[in-house]
Amino acid sequence: MKRYSAFAIAREALRQHKGWSHAWTSPEPRNSYDVVIVGAGGHGLATAYYLGRNFGITNVAVIEKGWLGGGNTGRNTTIIRSNYLQDPSAALYEKARSLFENLSQDLNYNIMFSPRGVMMLAQTEHEKRGYLRTERANALQGVQTRFIQPAEVKKLVPIINLDGPRYPVLGALWQPRGGTARHDAVAWGYARACSDMGMHIIEQCAVTGVESAGGQVTAVNTTKGTITCKKLGIVVAGHSGALADMAGFRLPVESVALQALVSEPIKPCMDVVVMANTVHGYMSQSDKGEMVIGGGADGFNNYTQRGSWHHVEETVRALVETFPMISRLKMLRQWGGIVDMTGDRSPIISKTPLGNCFINCGWGTGGFKATPGSGWAMAELIAKGEPGPLAREFSMTRFREGRFIDESVAAGVAH
């Protein structure tokens, strides 16, 4: 792999940029691998990367039915934060956030991590009390957050309207080291590093069946033939139900469409991320100048990857009251992704009824922020066959055992 650097740019500038090579290779699949990972989204690729980096396991294939990063990884609104309530979540999301801090250097790929600060508005007394509680919990967990008063909110976000008649701003939970990153670059950077370690990333290849014998997975059937493996990792987000069905078990997961939209690009006007959970909307400004707006999820099972106009209308109607200046903006585009929801709004990083098959799913509306931590924990689970400290609480049997990790407040809005 050629390293990217200022020197490399200068060198290539002198020879008409003819020396760049593909960031990752596109090999034909071999018949067999030590580890097969289904799904080349950020989480699947990060899993492969940390399998190689932390455990020296590189005989790995990542199989993707579409194009790399074309699932929720390439469809999310890129908010990164770790201000959750429960200890296991804080550990996992803060691990991920801290890995984001150095990820560009680690991968030698600019993932454009922008710790611009994330603000969660309190717009009802109830919400304010909730965030004061989260602030205390975060202090105990070592996650830096602070409850700020309306005047400070206004200073950080001059375009905000504090005293909307329906939704006055009573303060906010502020995480100064939260922010955003370039979602595609996260997938591309991991893919490049995996490819460099000799792993195979096989795009345009759908897994259509899982073969097992004696309670162990033996192979996966794909549109490019059967591939045997010693261990299987399923990391397919909204399609987890379909893969679990192939492997012969059911999950406490339901798939729904979540959507987002962007406005036409405008001059810089807001340099933090603002989430307004009461009105179910959130907003940030991309480097291109578009206002990136996310809204609610459908309430019913849905695999259409489209979204619906009434959700757009509800989200924008509510946000206009808090940000009056957006009322004249034109919408540029709108899209949807299929997210995998669990009952307690926490993910699953778990062993399965098949001994050598592991699953990572249930990130629902908020897994982009967790990408590096999720990959780290999943790699440990696959390598050792047992969960490490990060994954331990997130097993799929927690529902049966009544050990919910309730993040319905922290994940109250889809993000």
Place this chain on the structure above:
Amino acid sequence: MLTLTCPCCGVTAEETEFSPGGEAHLKRFGPGSSDQEYEAYMFNRKNPRGVHFERWRHAYGCGKWFLAARCTMTLEVFGTYAAQTLEPPAEIVAKIKDRHPGWEGYS
């Protein structure tokens, strides 16, 4: 946009008039059942890509519950029927088989 017809009052309306109520025809397990059965009933879901049966309520209309057969990949509705039905009625099953000859049937 999803359009449903309420079998109770006959009104056809778009999804904003209805509330989704999750998977239909769940077999209930209560006290005395095994942990696995209870878990399966409480938490584990089919979540299929394709034909699905689910509960809906005509929330901003007559207020009644009913069941719907729907494709989760296209939002096509094969039919709606009374909530007091234990398994999908034959005419709805026939309609689904007509549209999706490869469908394995309700199980």
